[in-house]
Amino acid sequence: MKLLNKSEQLEPQSHTKLKVGFILARSFTLSAFALFVDTLRLASDEADNSGRVRADWQVLSSSRHFITSSCGVQVAPTSAFVEPNRFDYIVVVGGLLGADDPIDAESIAWLKRAAIARVPLIGVCTGTFILAAAGLLRQHETCVSWLHYQAFREFFPDHRVRSDRIFNLDRMRGSCAGGSSAADMAASIVQRHIGKNAARKAMEVLQMERVRTDRDLQPRRPLGIKCRDTRLRSVLLKMEGHLDGSLSIRGLADEIGLCRRQLERLFAEEIKMTPTNVYKRIRMEHAKGLLMRSDSSVIDIAMEIGFSSTAHFTRVFRSIYGKTPTQVRISTSPAQLMHG
CATH class of the missing domain: 3.40.50.880 (Class I glutamine amidotransferase (GATase) domain)
Structure with missing residues (x-):
């Protein structure tokens, strides 16, 4: 064909x-x-x-x-x-x-x-x-x-x-x-x-302002981050679509026609965080959601977001949320919620 x-x-x-x-x-x-x-x-x-x-x-x-x-x-x-x-x-x-x-x-x-x-x-x-x-x-x-x-x-x-x-x-x-x-x-x-x-x-x-094209982005804001620059929005959505940590910051910059330093500057100006930290937070938010809503094991969740060991995943998770993955899971279990 x-x-x-x-x-x-x-x-x-x-x-x-x-x-x-x-x-x-x-x-x-x-x-x-x-x-x-x-x-x-x-x-x-x-x-x-x-x-x-x-x-x-x-x-x-x-x-x-x-x-x-x-x-x-x-x-x-x-x-x-x-x-x-x-x-x-x-x-x-x-x-x-x-x-x-x-x-x-x-x-x-x-x-x-x-x-x-x-x-x-x-x-x-x-x-x-x-x-x-x-x-x-x-x-x-x-x-x-x-x-x-x-x-x-x-x-x-x-x-x-x-x-x-x-x-x-x-x-x-x-x-x-x-x-x-x-x-x-x-x-x-x-x-x-x-x-x-x-x-x-x-x-x-239909009360729609205009015909959006195939270049328009989905109206999704990972982590609730607001940003004016469509290039940043595109990068955030790309990060959310690759929760296994497989993306490189240099590769993301290349996709939107910037060098790594320019992308980092853009993140600093609009989001006040580095691209690396934002990517980590997006992956951790996904892990937190899985801990609260699924019965997947901690190691399976860690591997899904690109961590090869539970210990490393736990350290990073606790540095962000102040609790271990197990503590978050226990605090949101049905029995805990009934007694809370």
């Missing part, structure tokens, strides 16, 4: 009416689906008429059964599986990661047919997990929410993944973090296929 270059990435199959097919997973995220499809609806017609003039969409399924979202609202399929090349894009909307068999075997087989037919596939929210599990993202960089980054790396260690941007377009695949970024990704497609005015109109009706 010939891969498209960047100028050709995610180009639709036709140049008439924009046609999008949706596959909704069991326990799918309603907001992500609603924002994506409503962006199409608002861009498709003038004013608030909701006619399918410049765009059309279908919810595809192997059965006529209602599909239940994670919040309990149900959506009825509008079409059986037809030839994939009837659509310009196929969007898989995921939801709760704990759901067994989020889509059935017939749906997976149809997605593989669509890939062979070179129809662009898009994973929204945890729809990326479904596409990756089907072997359809291996050669592409994937964007996921910071909330699901570690899980994606564990499930698909041979895939390239990022959690700093709101969505990503990589040749014949698209992916987005979910939530409001579903509207931005849809608007990006509308802008390419229908026009900038249609995309802007859809965003304005």
Whole structure:
């Protein structure tokens, strides 16, 4: 299969009416689906008429059964599986990661047919997990929410993944973090296929200030740190996405076009801490959360954030929080909380 270059990435199959097919997973995220499809609806017609003039969409399924979202609202399929090349894009909307068999075997087989037919596939929210599990993202960089980054790396260690941007377009695949970024990704497609005015109109009706691009960062602040410089925000998100301590400060500086000394100066000016200390604190906050919410052993938690010994991990942890990992775990145990 010939891969498209960047100028050709995610180009639709036709140049008439924009046609999008949706596959909704069991326990799918309603907001992500609603924002994506409503962006199409608002861009498709003038004013608030909701006619399918410049765009059309279908919810595809192997059965006529209602599909239940994670919040309990149900959506009825509008079409059986037809030839994939009837659509310009196929969007898989995921939801709760704990759901067994989020889509059935017939749906997976149809997605593989669509890939062979070179129809662009898009994973929204945890729809990326479904596409990756089907072997359809291996050669592409994937964007996921910071909330699901570690899980994606564990499930698909041979895939390239990022959690700093709101969505990503990589040749014949698209992916987005979910939530409001579903509207931005849809608007990006509308802008390419229908026009900038249609995309802007859809965003304005949705009360969103602008169409965010695939260069916009996820609105996440590790450690609650506020910083104006987008380069710093990008570095913080990268740190949060590599909790095993595998990043070097020099490498982080290179990624944003600075030398190490310039990055350290930027951290000192805006955050009043060194990059090394911030990275350590981010990893320790993750460890503290695991101690309070999971039953993982202390050594397993230490190894997850890049420490090879419990003793070293304990020393660093106590220097930051004034307690050992074991003391933090005991103080937040159910029995302790009941007696506290």
